Amino acid sequence: MKECHVVGERSVVTTAVDAPRDRHARRPAELLKAYAGLIKPRVIELLLVTTIPAMLLAQRGIPSPWLVIATLVGGTMAAGSANALNCVADADIDQVMKRTRARPLVRHTVSNRHALVFGLVLGLASFGWLWATTNLLAAALAVATILFYVLIYTLVLKRRTAQNIVWGGAAGCMPVVIGWAGVTGRVDWPALVMFGIVFFWTPPHTWSLAMKYKDDYARAGVPMLPVVARPEHVSRQIVLFTWLMVLWTLLLVPATGWLYAAFAVLAGAWFLVLAHRLHAATKRGEKTKPMKLFHMSNTYLMVVCVALAVDSALSLPVVGWPF
Numbered sequence: 001m002k003e004c005h006v007v008g009e010r011s012v013v014t015t016a017v018d019a020p021r022d023r024h025a026r027r028p029a030e031l032l033k034a035y036a037g038l039i040k041p042r043v044i045e046l047l048l049v050t051t052i053p054a055m056l057l058a059q060r061g062i063p064s065p066w067l068v069i070a071t072l073v074g075g076t077m078a079a080g081s082a083n084a085l086n087c088v089a090d091a092d093i094d095q096v097m098k099r100t101r102a103r104p105l106v107r108h109t110v111s112n113r114h115a116l117v118f119g120l121v122l123g124l125a126s127f128g129w130l131w132a133t134t135n136l137l138a139a140a141l142a143v144a145t146i147l148f149y150v151l152i153y154t155l156v157l158k159r160r161t162a163q164n165i166v167w168g169g170a171a172g173c174m175p176v177v178i179g180w181a182g183v184t185g186r187v188d189w190p191a192l193v194m195f196g197i198v199f200f201w202t203p204p205h206t207w208s209l210a211m212k213y214k215d216d217y218a219r220a221g222v223p224m225l226p227v228v229a230r231p232e233h234v235s236r237q238i239v240l241f242t243w244l245m246v247l248w249t250l251l252l253v254p255a256t257g258w259l260y261a262a263f264a265v266l267a268g269a270w271f272l273v274l275a276h277r278l279h280a281a282t283k284r285g286e287k288t289k290p291m292k293l294f295h296m297s298n299t300y301l302m303v304v305c306v307a308l309a310v311d312s313a314l315s316l317p318v319v320g321w322p323f
């Protein structure tokens, strides 16, 4: 059975004694599967979805398809590097948590050393690719995000504070800024508003998941909010961040058309109802389904991003400042 010791304030898991061991992947299909597992493709999918509307809004139309593809390829390389390095840093706790026990480094289908080299090379490649195909600002922002996510979130915040994902979540907000910079070579106020949308979206996304997996996180010594706080406090925080997120989406309206504005209000109202329902059920001490809110958080972000992308691609008349 695994043991988890808290050394200083950082939880350190001793070597697992019964983690399933595979042999190192050798055949091409095994290698592909193993390295794909390192980059967490499901997460990258929505990270990229947030990048596309940022590029369309920056252009207020349709940027060159090559620029969009080049930015998405660079973003995938950067996020893949960040996730692979995260897997190396978290190999000790991933073998303790049921949710992450099938990951390549836990199953030993890839060695830690190969995963580290893979993550570092992919990160350097993302910098070179983005510099060559977009601009130096976008490339620099991508590498800064990798460094922040691995060194600040994964190695410092994640194992030390219940606010880990609030501040560490900033890494997940960077694809929109990188997409904007890829088109304009600058970071203008709409990019910062989009950063804020994902920033306030992240706690409902992660805390709903962590409500389901809190025993896993507790076993690994990760102080996610549901591990250290009562369910009612967590659901109240989810409602608070959901309100902040919905109100923040309206700040983008002066730079968009009515289509985005309508979906931001409708999708926001829908997600607020879900968050309040979870909080009400939690307060009553009823059995809740936080994973429904987790999956709906991805749906919400996808809907808002698609509405923004269509609104921008069609160059709908901009609503402008109401005063």
Ligand code: HEM
Binding pocket: 042, 043, 044, 045, 046, 047, 050, 099, 100, 165, 168, 169, 170, 171, 172, 173, 198, 202, 205, 206, 209, 295, 298, 301
């Ligand atoms: C620090 C910030 C974040 C944390 C701690 C976090 C946490 C997680 C965790 C633990 C999972 C489950 C992964 C697994 O078990 O395979 C997950 C899945 C996912 N995350 Fe996040 N996330 C964060 C930010 C983001 C951002 C910014 C996005 C996209 C913009 C995102 C999109 C997704 C998607 C699409 C999935 C897969 C959902 C599924 O498998 O159904 N996450 N997230």
Ligand SMILES: CC(C)=CCC/C(C)=C/CC/C(C)=C/COP(=O)(O)OP(=O)(O)O
Binding pocket: 043, 047, 075, 078, 079, 082, 083, 086, 090, 100, 142, 145, 146, 149, 154, 158, 171, 172, 173, 174, 175, 178
């Ligand atoms: C452009 C660029 C470099 C983007 C990088 C942004 C990025 C990789 C965000 C990831 C967000 C995320 C899934 C965090 C979960 O980490 P975790 O360690 O809490 O999740 P886990 O417990 O599933 O490993």
